[in-house]
Amino acid sequence: MRAIWKGAVAFGLVNVPVRLYAATGEHSVALHQVHETDGGRIRYRKVCSIDGEEVPADQIVKGYETDDGQMVVLTDEDLEALPLSAGREIGVQGFVPETQVEPITLGRTYYLEPDAAAVKPYILLREALQSTERVALVTVALRQRESMAVLRVRGDVICLQTLLWPDEVRDADFGVLGTEVEIKDAERTMASSLVDSMAMDLDPSQFSDSYADALEAVIAEKVSTGEVVSAPAAEGGESGGEVVDLLSALQRSVEKARADRGETPKDEGGTKKKPGRRRAS
Known part of the structure; x- marks a missing residue:
């Protein structure tokens, strides 16, 4: 993984230099x-809506x-003058119960x-969060935006999870939910029984993206x-920065996906194997 941000967690008089890494990444078949x-790629030009000219x-x-x-x-100067551009601190505002x-x-x-020299305060913060069952409420500037976030523990790592601002969460104003309905005790019991009969532990590996698998097979x-x-x-020698050999590119993608799944390449004259998921960032 490559660090996308460097700064420090500041709580009290303690500063813990840290590097930030994206913890998740969605995967899909890139089309x-x-x-x-x-089969030529469709390119888009940035054109001014007033004079119709392409803008560099x-x-x-x-x-x-x-x-x-x-x-x-x-202008760039306007944006660079904002205080956010220099923000390199994850400022702890307080510690709140996880349930909130x-x-x-x-x-x-x-x-x-953490930096090698900051492992001890990092572990102290991690253990404090675990023992108190609280998360640290922080503010941080990421991707040219100031965000609220929480620090919480996952395994032996402290994670930062950004939070939406209050006005970014929409109200669910559905009048139909105010309708009075009569629910019988037998119906409540049956609904609870259905939930109990389908109770399970979460294991995402039991599921797969059937659409992506089918698309890759096609x-x-x-x-x-x-x-x-x-x-x-493209005419004039321009190809938008990329000349695509679809056959070789797709073949390499299929072979890589098979290798990632531990499958052996298809022998000459052998039967074709179903390709694995193509991981695209």
């Missing part, structure tokens, strides 16, 4: 938009549109790795039968 007739990257800045349609242009953190407010999860079938195209470079 591109292509021209149906020749060094002339693109951020802007905020007001309610009356006015545009406030924010609603799951709906939880955002992204990151692992915190891709592998097209590769094995030669039903692929090699798109030429």
Whole structure:
């Protein structure tokens, strides 16, 4: 893993230098938009809505549109002057019971790795969180945004989980739920019995993404039968930074997925194996 942020956890007079790593990553089969007739990648140009001209990257800045349609242009200098850009501290505001953190407010999860010289205070903080059954409520600046977050323990690692701001959680205002209904005792008993009969321990490995597996099987079938195209470079020698040989790229992806699952490559003349999940970031 590669650290995406470096800073320090500050609680009381103690500073614990840490590195932040993304703890999760969603995987899917990466599909591109292509021209149906020749397989060429569809590219998008950044065009000004006023003059219709393509705008180079060094002339693109951020802007905020007001309610009356006015545009406030924010330069790089404007954004760099904000205090967030220099924030490198995970500031502990206090320690709250774990039960007070609603799951709906939880955002992204990151692992915190301490510097070699800060292992002791890191472990002390970890053990304090475990023994008190509390999480540290913190503020942190990540990805050009200030967030509330909590520090909690997972195994022997302290995790940082970002929190949504209160106004980012929508109210579930469904009038139909206020309808008065009569539920009989026998119905409550039967519903509870159904839940008990289907009780289980959580084991995500028992489940798989059947859609992705089926999609990869379709891709592998097209590769094995030669039903692929090699798109030429765009006119003028530009290919958007990438020249794609679909046949070899897909074949390498299938072989890597098989290897990741411990399957041996298909022998010449052998039967085709079902490809494994392709892990795309």
